[in-house]
Amino acid sequence: MAHLDRIFHSLSDSTRRAVIAQLAHGPASVGDLAQRHSMALPSFMKHVRVLEESEIVISRKMGRVRMCQLRPDALAVAQGWLERERHIWESRLDRLDSFVETLAEQDNTHGRK
Amino acid sequence: MAHLDRIFHSLSDSTRRAVIAQLAHGPASVGDLAQRHSMALPSFMKHVRVLEESEIVISRKMGRVRMCQLRPDALAVAQGWLERERHIWESRLDRLDSFVETLAEQDNTHGRK
DNA sequence: GGATTAGTTAGCCATATGGCTCACCTTGAT
DNA sequence: ATCAAGGTGAGCCATATGGCTAACTAATCC
Structure with a gap:
């Protein structure tokens, strides 16, 4: 664009x-x-x-x-892009967290090391 | 910077x-x-x-x-700048609004035209 | 109407940017 | 040991960027 x-x-x-x-x-x-x-x-x-x-x-x-x-909302376009990307990035980190938690749970279930 | x-x-x-x-x-x-x-x-x-x-x-x-x-928070710097500027801009618009309102009130008080 | 103010246009210059190729170096696979 | 994969480095090229001066135009002021 x-x-x-x-x-x-x-x-x-x-x-x-x-x-x-x-x-x-x-x-x-x-x-x-x-x-x-x-x-x-x-x-x-x-x-x-x-x-x-x-x-x-x-x-x-x-x-x-x-x-x-x-110009009103001139910067909104830029902000919009940044926010979208950051959102993707952060929701991915969230998913990673829960993934790690899942791993931890399995770890507990099946014993560690 | x-x-x-x-x-x-x-x-x-x-x-x-x-x-x-x-x-x-x-x-x-x-x-x-x-x-x-x-x-x-x-x-x-x-x-x-x-x-x-x-x-x-x-x-x-x-x-x-x-x-x-x-890099986590890489885009935060950019977002920060944009948000600060937008905030200044928008609070100025707010003040303008109240300024206009003030004018309108005086207008009412002192009669129009 | 002549000077002054506020931009504007044109053109020059050095450096930066974004692309390319060709040669090279490591690492991993066979 | 050799070959392929995945980058890297060096260097070329065209165009863009960010600065300048000098000369010009158009409003405003006296």
Whole structure:
């Protein structure tokens, strides 16, 4: 799934994660966002575009300012994948536990060593 | 944090996600894992190494076979980050709601328009 | 209307990524 | 002792990524 690829790729850069973190507190202009990241504007804009292409951020231009905003449920897709995998993994561990318990019981029944 | 960088980067490739998904069902050898991915072994091994370097997978060689295994709580780090951000984002939306409510109340008090 | 602000476009550069082949090394089977 | 299986290592290649500068456009301010 190309969408997940793009989402996780977006998240793999600390500049972009910082932008997300900042936007979680509320909308901000590109200029606002760029300030804290000592980086030329065009370089920074690339990150913004990556975030938009992965549908984590939306922006529109008002006058000469571009306002950015976190997209509701943007991160849900990523979270969903992680949770599914973790669930599979954990329910497997549960089954393993009971398997081990079964072994232990048989062990008790038939004597040990 | 470089660790998060590596984790999310690992997750940004569908081959690697597939490996994780397969390992969630239980340990497997490199050969087992490689089978479903039509790709030369050395190429595939690179993915395995990426997964190891991001501490999602651990492996050790038994005889001539390398067994791979998902690392417990490997994905928790990623999930943690996502959940924190989402929480900030959502509690902000809540505050916004109450802010809007406050406005509405004042609106009622002072008459509208 | 001229300067300033806020982006945007284009293009350059170094490094990283994801694929490949070919040669090699161990281990296990015969 | 030899051969096959299962990786590994080295190195090539094309494309992607993340940074830069310089030049441009479009709004806003004085």
